Amino acid sequence: MTSPSSTPSTASTASTPVPVPRTGSDERWSALQWGTLLVLCAALFLDALDVSMVGVALPSIGDELHLSTSSLQWVVSGYVLGYGGLLLLGGRAADLLGRRRVFLIALGVFAVASLLGGLVDSGELLIATRFVKGLSAAFTAPAGLSIITTSFTEGPVRNKALTIYSSCGATGFSMGLVLSGFLTEAGWRWTMLLPAPVALVALIAGLKLIPRSPRERTEGRGYDLPGALTGTGAMLLLVFTVVSGSQAGWASARTLGSFAAVAVLLAAFVFTEQRTPHPLIRLGVLRSSGQVRANLGAATFFGSYVAFQFLVTQYLQNVLGYSAMQTALAFLPAGSLVAILSTRMGPIVDRFGTSRVIAAGFTSLVIGYVLFLRINLHPSYAAVILPSMLLLGAAFAAAFPSLNIQATNGVKDQEQGMVSGLLNTSFQVGGAIFLAVVTAVVTAHAGSDPGSKQAVLDSYRPGLLVVTGIGAAGLLLTLSGLRRRPPSYGVLVASSATEPTPAEDTAAQRDKAAAEQVVVRD
Numbered sequence: 192m193t194s195p196s197s198t199p200s201t202a203s204t205a206s207t208p209v210p211v212p213r214t215g216s217d218e219r220w221s222a223l224q225w226g227t228l229l230v231l232c233a234a235l236f237l238d239a240l241d242v243s244m245v246g247v248a249l250p251s252i253g254d255e256l257h258l259s260t261s262s263l264q265w266v267v268s269g270y271v272l273g274y275g276g277l278l279l280l281g282g283r284a285a286d287l288l289g290r291r292r293v294f295l296i297a298l299g300v301f302a303v304a305s306l307l308g309g310l311v312d313s314g315e316l317l318i319a320t321r322f323v324k325g326l327s328a329a330f331t332a333p334a335g336l337s338i339i340t341t342s343f344t345e346g347p348v349r350n351k352a353l354t355i356y357s358s359c360g361a362t363g364f365s366m367g368l369v370l371s372g373f374l375t376e377a378g379w380r381w382t383m384l385l386p387a388p389v390a391l392v393a394l395i396a397g398l399k400l401i402p403r404s405p406r407e408r409t410e411g412r413g414y415d416l417p418g419a420l421t422g423t424g425a426m427l428l429l430v431f432t433v434v435s436g437s438q439a440g441w442a443s444a445r446t447l448g449s450f451a452a453v454a455v456l457l458a459a460f461v462f463t464e465q466r467t468p469h470p471l472i473r474l475g476v477l478r479s480s481g482q483v484r485a486n487l488g489a490a491t492f493f494g495s496y497v498a499f500q501f502l503v504t505q506y507l508q509n510v511l512g513y514s515a516m517q518t519a520l521a522f523l524p525a526g527s528l529v530a531i532l533s534t535r536m537g538p539i540v541d542r543f544g545t546s547r548v549i550a551a552g553f554t555s556l557v558i559g560y561v562l563f564l565r566i567n568l569h570p571s572y573a574a575v576i577l578p579s580m581l582l583l584g585a586a587f588a589a590a591f592p593s594l595n596i597q598a599t600n601g602v603k604d605q606e607q608g609m610v611s612g613l614l615n616t617s618f619q620v621g622g623a624i625f626l627a628v629v630t631a632v633v634t635a636h637a638g639s640d641p642g643s644k645q646a647v648l649d650s651y652r653p654g655l656l657v658v659t660g661i662g663a664a665g666l667l668l669t670l671s672g673l674r675r676r677p678p679s680y681g682v683l684v685a686s687s688a689t690e691p692t693p694a695e696d697t698a699a700q701r702d703k704a705a706a707e708q709v710v711v712r713d
Contacts, residue, residue: 224342226400231335232356233393234298236363237386238328241305242270242497242622243367245321246504247515248379255379256314264630267501268434268623269318273325274332275619276427280419282333282612283471290334290341291401295394297330302390309384320383325619333611338401340599340611350596351537357592358533365526365587368500372519418463418471425456426616430623437631472609476602481546482610484672485598488549489614490621491665492556492590496583497622498629499560499658502651510568510644510651524577528584536592545597546672552590553666559583560659564652568644625661629654 220228245252249263258266285293301324308320339356343349374381432449439445464470476482507513507521540548559582565575598614633654637646 223400223402226396227342227402228339228352228355230393230397230400231294231338232359233389233396234294234301234331234335235356235360237301237390237393238274238332239360239363240367240370241324241328241386242267242274243364243500244371244374244382244385245270246368246500247371247508247518248375248382249504250508251375251379251515252314252317256312256317258314262314264434264501264626265318266314266321267497268430268626269321270325270328271497271619271623271626272427272430272434273322274328275325275430275616275623277326277329277423278333278612278616278619279426279472279609280423280612281330282337282609282615283415283419284330285334285337285612286606286609289403290338291397291403293330294334294338294401295397297327297334298390298394298397301327301331302387302394305383305385305387305390309380309387317383329612329615329619332615333609336595336599336611336615340602342402345600347537347541349600350540353596353599354537354540354592355534357595358529358536358588361533361587361591362526362530365522365529365584368504368522369519369526372515372517372522375515415463415467415469415471418460418467421456421460421463422471425453425460426620428456429453430620433624433627436627437634441631472613473606476606476610476613479601480672481597481601484546484668485594486614486617487668488553488590488665489594489598489617491625491661491668492553492586492594492621493618494621494623494625495556495560495658495661495665496587498626498654498661499563499583501626502629502633502654502658503563506566506648506651510648511570521572521576522580525580525584525587528581529587532585532588533592536588539589540593540596545593545600546669548593549590549597550666550669550673552586552588552593553662553669554586555582555589556586557659557662557666559586560655560662564655564659566648568648625658629657632657 245266249266252258252266253263281293281297304320304323304327308317308324311317311320336356339352340349343352370385371382374385428449432446432453436446461474464472464474504518507518508515513521536548559579562582563576563579570576595614599610602610633650636650636653
């Protein structure tokens with residue numbers, strides 16, 4: 192295995208690039224490194240913000256553009272469709288074309304699409320702009336994450352950078368609902384327009400601050416076009432089929448045919464990746480149990496929360512009669528807790544390891560979901576809703592940075608874009624699929640009296656139970672990793688605060704050797 196601090200022999204460029212600054216554990220970060228991290232954090236904050244900020248504005252969007260509840264789902268899913276469907280291609284493009292170039296071009300597209308999204312006058316155009324924004328985020332997210340992982344030495348230093356970076360994403364997602372509430376009071380279009388100037392400022396700063404990095408030599412290699420087409424096509428069709436399944440009918444010929452097509456595309460993708468010398472995603476990386484748990488954990492964690500947020504937003508406004516501002520304030524404790532705690536997760540991960548911290552995050556998440564099941568037509572906010580919000584904020588602060596660290600530790604520099612794209616794909620595809628499943632459950636349990644608040648509440652309860660079940664499944668998956676010490680992601684070894692004993696040092700060397708075999712072997 193090539194360590195992150197060494198230069199891969201396969202990395203090369205036709206021109207002489209400005210080297211990416213590397214940081215050792217005993218060095219202070221330069222102003223340029225802090226500036227680069229700030230730009231990357233701003234982009235991830237916007238990506239996450241855009242996923243959640245539309246939530247509170249949905250009722251207003253539906254009223255003005257005359258969209259039904261099922262159509263409103265596409266305002267959320269359109270973004271996730273572009274995001275989740277193209278992340279694998281985005282991660283590989285970052286490795287091949289240059290991370291800085293891919294990041295900046297995609298950020299510019301994001302700014303333009305944000306501007307257009309606030310000016311459209313039809314639901315179809317709004318969904319289209321949301322898809323384009325998701326598409327651009329599919330390139331900025333893996334490029335940004337791989338810039339960090341190739342610029343900071345694996346161990347406590349990289350953990351600190353990843354903690355700051357991923358905490359910005361978690362904070363952006365959590366604070367999106369809060370900002371959306373304030374902006375929706377002035378008009379829902381402001382929720383679409385806000386990211387545009389911020390993205391433009393980040394783009395200008397990125398041109399100055401993000402260093403050029405070497406890109407892989409591509410002469411005679413190609414870009415694995417068959418893998419890109421089959422993999423991207425499978426992800427897009429899978430998300431589309433699940434999202435539209437409740438409308439078309441799960442047993443309809445269209446839905447069953449789409450699932451069959453997804454299976455064929457996935458089989459073709461695996462067949463292609465096993466035989467091409469330079470695959471879009473090296474399937475051997477999935478032999479690492481830590482890598483598998485990180486991706487499945489990302490899908491269940493984010494997927495359950497996206498569905499929960501969608502239902503709670505509808506519940507607060509349609510059942511309890513909350514205004515957009517009141518809904519934003521209801522979510523404020525969760526967002527505030529994420530902002531406060533997430534930046535402090537680095538030392539905790541160094542001490543306890545990613546698996547334990549992720550398990551703690553999932554535990555907090557599931558308890559929060561269970562407590563929320565107590566809702567009724569006249570709940571006490573302090574006794575019923577607030578405890579869940581605080582637990583969910585703590586869950587995000589703990590799990591989100593830890594999942595990013597677990598997925599990227601022990602991976603070679605030239606594969607960081609690939610692994611980053613895979614992780615972000617898990618987040619977004621999980622969000623799209625589980626949101627569609629929960630929405631279908633709610634629709635199936637809709638009462639005969641849609642005007643009755645009790646009937647609406649009764650239709651939400653099965654959806655909340657499914658959300659809780661998804662979170663519990665993620666928790667069980669995470670707990671399975673605590674039975675043995677994960678060899679590929681020994682954060683404790685990298686940042687031991689005390690001098691290890693000879694026995695501990697020998698065990699650490701065996702774990703490191705096992706990790707190298709897992710990562711290198713195809």
